[in-house]
Amino acid sequence: MTKPKKETGNKMSSIASKAMREPNSLSNRQIRQLGASVLSQDETKGKRK
Numbered sequence: 001m002t003k004p005k006k007e008t009g010n011k012m013s014s015i016a017s018k019a020m021r022e023p024n025s026l027s028n029r030q031i032r033q034l035g036a037s038v039l040s041q042d043e044t045k046g047k048r049k
Contacts, residue, residue: 012037
């Protein structure tokens with residue numbers, strides 16, 4: 001059984017783009033969402049020593 005491919009959605013792509021252009025314009029909620037999205041896509045999760 002293969003794992004489903006994890007991809008960044010349009011909403012997270014927009015937040016990431018905004019973060020790169022205007023880092024201080026993100027709300028705390030957007031920062032948390034972006035961080036959670038990145039961490040959930042970490043393929044090494046659970047494989048670290």
